[in-house]
Amino acid sequence: MTNTAAYEALEEIVDYLTGIPAWFLATIDESDATQPRVRPFSFAAAEQGKLWFSTSRDKDVYRELAHNPKFELSGWKPGEYWIVVTGQADLADDASASAALRQAGFEHMAGIGEHHDSPDDDRLVYFSVRNGIAHMRDIDGSERTLTF
Structure with a gap:
């Protein structure tokens, strides 16, 4: 994917996520790897060619991502497709947040x-x-995949 295509993919993902009231991020419970945990999120941004989210260090989601950085999120905008994003949280990148x-x-x-x-x-x-993949899926079975 070219830099322009990657930038456009990021912008599309951020526009989608910030255009709905909330989307849901799933992690793995740090004390029980068989138990997923899901919670609403609503902040997303593109910067430095990356997709960014925010949370608090005193929340379970932070501890879960520190233990296992893999996550999946999903959201739906009525009248449009739904989005599923998988990736890994780079918590160390906090130091480079502008x-x-x-x-x-x-x-x-x-x-x-x-x-x-x-x-x-x-x-x-x-x-x-890191290693982000977004799937835009529609009820008619069509799907687009963006890698970023």
């Missing part, structure tokens, strides 16, 4: 009722996606 990304994540989290002191609150963590 000030603009941190500000956007902080404002989003505050907007949904999460309480953090600032965009640089140590509890906030920003992670990028």
Whole structure:
């Protein structure tokens, strides 16, 4: 995939995810590898040619991703296709998250009722996606796949 195609894929994924109220991210329970855990997410951004999400270090999802970085997310926009994204969370990438990304994540989290002191609150963590694959699937059986 060319850089332009990869950028367009990321933009399409972010536009989709930010165009719905919530999508659902699944991880594996750190104490029981046979048990998936699912929760709503709603912050997504593209930066540095990567897909980014945010959470808090004091949440189960952070501990689960630290233990096993593999995840899958799914969301649906009425009247359109649904999306399934698989990948691995790069929690170490938090150190390279820009000030603009941190500000956007902080404002989003505050907007949904999460309480953090600032965009640089140590509890906030920003992670990028490695080995990302997005499947856009429609009820008619059609599917598009984007690798990023």
